[in-house]
Amino acid sequence: MPDKKDFIIKDKRMFAEGDPEKQDQETKEETAKPSNEEVKASESEEAAAPEEDKTDYQLPKINFATFIFSLNSSVLLQLGLIDDPATGKKTKTLPLAKQTIDILGMLEEKTRGNLTKDEENMLKNILYDLRMIYVKEKG
Numbered sequence: 001m002p003d004k005k006d007f008i009i010k011d012k013r014m015f016a017e018g019d020p021e022k023q024d025q026e027t028k029e030e031t032a033k034p035s036n037e038e039v040k041a042s043e044s045e046e047a048a049a050p051e052e053d054k055t056d057y058q059l060p061k062i063n064f065a066t067f068i069f070s071l072n073s074s075v076l077l078q079l080g081l082i083d084d085p086a087t088g089k090k091t092k093t094l095p096l097a098k099q100t101i102d103i104l105g106m107l108e109e110k111t112r113g114n115l116t117k118d119e120e121n122m123l124k125n126i127l128y129d130l131r132m133i134y135v136k137e138k139g
Contacts, residue, residue: 064111064119068104068126075100075130079137094138101130 060066076082078100080092108123115123 064115065122068107068119068123071100071104072126072130075104075134079133081133092137094134097134097137101127101134104130 073082075097077084078093078097080090083090104123104127108127111123
């Protein structure tokens with residue numbers, strides 16, 4: 001749920017009474033102060049959040065290879081070859097798998113000439129494997 005204090009409403013309409021700049025300032029002041037209900041709601045959301053959300057996770061270093069491996073894992077999940085971590089079940093969503101494979105193909109095309117030889121070979125091999133698995137699954 002978006003927090004209302006992050007939004008600034010600026011009305012640029014001309015009014016018959018009052019200065020529009022003064023009205024803008026009043027609007028900013030009103031939106032900058034959260035109401036008591038908003039403060040209580042945000043406190044209750046924080047209290048209701050599980051402790052897991054506050055834990056620092058060790059994530060891998062982000063680079064081109066980890067990005068491609070992430071998309072590869074998504075396709076394997078969408079093809080129903082690995083369990084969905086949220087449900088623990090395998091679900092097959094072929095249109096979504098095809099779209100993700102197409103995204104990898106677009107990345108191969110758009111990054112041509114800008115990748116290291118290892119990155120280029122990795123992307124080429126992953127794409128080949130995923131396309132073959134997709135054709136087999138589509139049957």
